[in-house]
Amino acid sequence: MPVSPPPVRVGREDWLVRRFLRHPVRIVPLGFLVAILLGTGVLMLPPATAEHRYTPFVTALFTATSAISVTGMSVVDTSTYWTPVGLVMITVLTQLGGLGILTGATLVILVVARQLGLRNRLLVQAETAEFGIGDVRRLLLRIGLTLLVCEAVITVILALRFTLTYDYPFGRAVWYAVFHAVQGVNNGGFSLYPDSLVGFDRDAWVTVPLALGTVVGGLGFPALFEAVRSWRRPGRWTVNTKLTIWGSAVLLAVGFAVLLSAEWSNPRTLGPLGWAEKVLAAFTQDAFIRTGGFNTVDVTRLDEESYLLLIALMFIGGGSASTAGGIKVATFFLLAFVIWAQLRGEQDVTVGHRRVAPASQRQALTVALLSVALVVAGTVTVILMTTGITYDKVLFEVTSAFSTTGLSVGVAGSLPAAGQVALIVLMYVGRVGTLTLGSAIALNTRTRLYRYPEEQPIVG
Template sequence: MRRALRHPVRLVPLAFLAAIALGTAVLMMPVCWEQPGPAPLLTALFTATSAVSVTGLSAVDTRSSWSDPGLVMITLLTQLGGFGILALASLLGLVVSQRLNLRNRALLAAESAELARGDVRWLLLRIAQTVLVTEALMTLVLTVRFWSTYDYPPGKALGYAAFHAVQGFNNGGFALYPDSLVRFAGDPWICLPIAFGGIIGGLGFPALFEAVRRWRRPGHWTVATKLTIWGSVVLLIAGFVGFLLLEWSNPRTLGPFGWPQKLLAAFTQDAMIRTGGFSTVNIDALNEGSYPLFIGLMFIGGGSASTAGGIKVATFFLLAFCIWAEVRGDPDVVVGRRRVAEASQRQALTVALLSVALVVIGTFVMIVTTQDLQFYQALFQVVSAFSTTGLSLSPAATVPIPDQIVLIVLMYIGRIGTIAVGSAIALNTRPRHFRYPKEQPIVG
């Protein structure tokens, strides 16, 4: 433990491994499984990993396969995975700020105001308060809707509402209906609370807290907050418009709806693409042009230190600014009248390229082990698992056992990978007292 504390980056993967192991053991108890006997080991492991990593991929039908205690355990694991990654990411931010020298700590304090604060208890309590209040409001709205409109008994309405509120805010994606939210595609009182909860949870608390605190002065936001907030807005609009254009006339998705229902279903699905995991249309019935859109948005994911996965919005748009500066021939990468440190640029490039490598390897393994799997299907499944989105073209139960193991590994790495890699790079940064002569090799 002392060695782990001296290298705090190890705490993230170890903590999540422990949570997955505990969740697997509990889910294998006969009381959690609807059928006689305990749940199969691989099914329990797959479900526990999916819940802790807040992915939402399921090897079996959630409602018919798991008993009420099993559903409670899945809910707790999802909550633990969502809040735990927020807490650990925030604590790692504090650790990084303490390990840097005085000059770099001042820069970090300017660029990450919330994470640079020294009051850990204040930070964690504020995160917990935001999580609980948001989930409580979502639960209240969903409970009233289930009870008043769909004639659910009060107890069932509250249980279903709480389950989907936790899944929605934490971007989990487990649903108690075989078609996810497709049956509620035209109901704004079901879709909108889950969509907005997923958006809030996917922004990341450092950006969210600062945006709320300085909402009257967005020009004073830090670079990280600007990239996250405005980048998320751009992605939401682009995904919404793109999805509408691609699926407007598709008779198997948005085609049969009237235009208000089309707008609602498209907005909810757009909010869920980047990590939410719920679906308001049949994913198998999408036009082929929609799959690249989904894959791209899933790979980008949500905000840093959030319940979302992917390479993160700030990473993607920082790389876009790097490309723009290079194309223009600018010596510095500038975002909002602030120069971006070269270390941050290298960190973003490292995270992105490592993520691409993992996706390529995972896709290759799935294609090799499953002969009748098409390339775009394998790529979709791999990106969905790595980005902890949870959207699926087919139930995981139909996926061969080797591929299920690949998805388990990708869900785990996708959840803790970017945070661990980014923190490790920052913690391993050390000054060098000499520099080698510079050369400029030919590129391209």
């Protein structure tokens, strides 16, 4: 009579690991946190700073979080504070943040092992928001190739421009080109110039490639790939692609028109420029507003009307599963369709002859309202820690941190350590929060076997 093997006893550690991996989206925040802590450790070392002394912990943590969350906000002058060691670390963290910690790890697995297990596919699915598990391998390769090609093209253009027009030595031209290309495509926003790209506001060969790279990186890979694959039949795009592509086009057009008209006569920004240069500066700044972090216009000298525009565009952000932050374009326009359907008295919310599931509507509403609450809470917290800084500038800085845009009006550098920690938390939550929250809501679905009687409370 065969003897059955003794039962395998699962230790508590194994049980916790299996429970943790049951919802792979939980790995995303942890992966970013580990990268932030490693980057902080490197940036604290004396060789990373120009003065060759230990960087204060909060400064290093702020910079590492800003880099891995592809924000680009800084409390020190990036062009003078860090040595090449520190700048290379910032570049690596930005690239990792753009690809996504889990996406990059899985690309390494593909190269080394040539095999991708189901668990790793689920992990990358949580980061890239790709719903077809069978397509994850191909998706990862296309993401990596797209990023590298975009960065390579921009690097070549910038290197040639820096060498031929500005007489940079070849090595310096290539380094500056690589650094800014990585920051542009990944929506980072760190710059090797103290005034970001304001000094190049008249140079289309520098600003336009970076602006286009920012737009590509901020669209989101699922929407971008589908739009390229079916560009002749936009009517067959999915709802997510339609909302992202057309919504981004609308936001770019509106932002450009409002910014150009509001700043046309402002002597501190666009006023001294010729009409063609005004159009160029307004277009590139508009492209950088929502996620890029670069600025071709001094944002500290904008009119008050422009601040409201920038805050709104930063809060919306870019496309889902992109290098951008914010509540995402699809979320914003989905809520707009919900409002439109409600005003018309329609029971269903439709986008392009497709009915949007109620679960998606609730998910969009939850993400938007919680994001508003975080921005408000962050603004109040920072205001309580500062004196002499106006409310609109604090709101601008907090929104920029949460949306991982990185534009700054100089508030971050003047904050005490506690205020900078508040911005660090906002950058971290802004990078992984909406992704984690949206995926967690989608995974945490359950069906009750009963329903309560319906009642309609008074609204309004």
